[in-house]
Amino acid sequence: MGIRIGILGYGNLGRGVECAIKQNDDTELSCVFTRRDPASVRILTDGVNVYSTNDILKHKDEIDVLIICGGSATDLPTMTPEYAKDFNVIDSFDTHAKIPEHFANVDAAAREGNHIAMISLGWDPGMFSLNRAYANAILPEGKDYTFWGKGVSQGHSDAIRRIDGVLDARQYTIPVKSAVDAVRNGDNPELTTRQKHTRECFVVAAEDADRAKIEREIVTMPNYFADYDTTVHFISQEELDRDHKGIPHGGMVIRSGVTGWNKENKHIIEYKLTLDSNPEFTSSVLIAYARAAYRMNKEGMCGCKTVFDVPVAYLLNMSGEDMRAHLL
């Protein structure tokens, strides 16, 4: 029997976790929980039940690790501490500024229940954070750069869709090539928000909508677009569905540092992701850390952990001997 995974929330991320379980022999899907009517939720895996979130505690003994696939704004701040009392839990909480508070709440709950809780997993926070940490450990004198994209930002796409007269929209975040090149070259540039990324928007407008007004509202929108060079393309719903259906993303974490008695040598460490599916990659990270949570809890550990606390050996479905023989 594999590690029994429960999925809480069945959107893009939950479905991604379900797919990742299929790729990992030592894990199995135990059940899915939803806040919707369970009868209305069709999942991909045969013979697995969908239950109401209200009944989750009844299924406690069927689950080794619960992966909470909720949103960072309102779901995870309450759900992760709540369920950490009764389950080993995994989340992808990504509101960077609120991580310390979330960590403290989850840690207290997990310790109370003798469970492992792993938070803020995915690629940023997650694999990008890990690479920032390694690069800072190796090159203490240096400068960090993070670029996102080219990829779809769901939050920015949503913001455009809320504008009057907009029927649908897709927003891409794109790193500025000259900025990336300067960083890779070790120039250590000081970069403003505008110099690092551009934003490209594909918008489906209602027939009678004022396109000039929509464009103006987008490019001047505070926080979302005002600080960037933004281009807006009006296209048809057919074009949007045909050319912009995917949810690709990615980006780079680069540290540029120096070594030597007189700091005479430059070094560049770059970690780069190019992802066809943002939620499926995130889900794949969640499943690897679910394996780690299960193992760490079996060894008697408890409390809240992040990527910084977990040796990679816990993530791999492979013996230490095999790792050293084949990956070292």
Add this chain to the structure above:
Amino acid sequence: MGIRIGILGYGNLGRGVECAIKQNDDTELSCVFTRRDPASVRILTDGVNVYSTNDILKHKDEIDVLIICGGSATDLPTMTPEYAKDFNVIDSFDTHAKIPEHFANVDAAAREGNHIAMISLGWDPGMFSLNRAYANAILPEGKDYTFWGKGVSQGHSDAIRRIDGVLDARQYTIPVKSAVDAVRNGDNPELTTRQKHTRECFVVAAEDADRAKIEREIVTMPNYFADYDTTVHFISQEELDRDHKGIPHGGMVIRSGVTGWNKENKHIIEYKLTLDSNPEFTSSVLIAYARAAYRMNKEGMCGCKTVFDVPVAYLLNMSGEDMRAHLL
């Protein structure tokens, strides 16, 4: 007082460790050991003594972690197990095929002495291994690629220097751009040795040497050059000293994998290093893991560890709170 580091062996790597100690506030150089006459060895740090390796046990109480800067061929297989009995030790053993045997020997010695020993640290093995492991954990269905260079291979440079009529030489290993592009594109190519890297040699020949014969001997040399497309340039000693003094290196570890219910989405994870100084970067990795060895031993752990066993939190001179607030 910082973590007291002893350096055993004062070549490029030992000097690199000395420089790295200067960049890490919480470490200090305790002393240097050499097999040469200690009086003949001048180090960079004021007020630190150089002793004979024969006297190393006399200084046991002055050292928290001993970094063994020896060669993998003959030094480390005996030195690391020997000193692991009396010290927390760090090495950069890089003979991939012999790592399991080295691990077993070092582990037994370290457990006997209740010390931590960390082996095979640097960038490959080391950071590259770590990135292979993370990428395999996240994308279980995929293919790994490692490219080295552009950089100086010391072993290949030495092999050329042993040819009759050669006064000096420098060899660069260079990844083949079209191969790297195909991998980054997710094509999953099957690549032969020749298709992955080319080798470029800069050779200073004696005045009366037969250059055609030297070139033939290089390009047909088994193991070193015969399986590669190799170009040979004859240059003067002045040109070699002027243009090829550095020891840059680097490379990429790339994993190309798929996710999705029907494996329909591609993902590329790339870790790339561009290093002005191969030994100084390696040394910077050694110092970060020396910090980890010290901390793990203080917590009561012992035995042999690799990059797979150490959470990044142990490598950073930073509190967990600060890591979560600033790096996550």
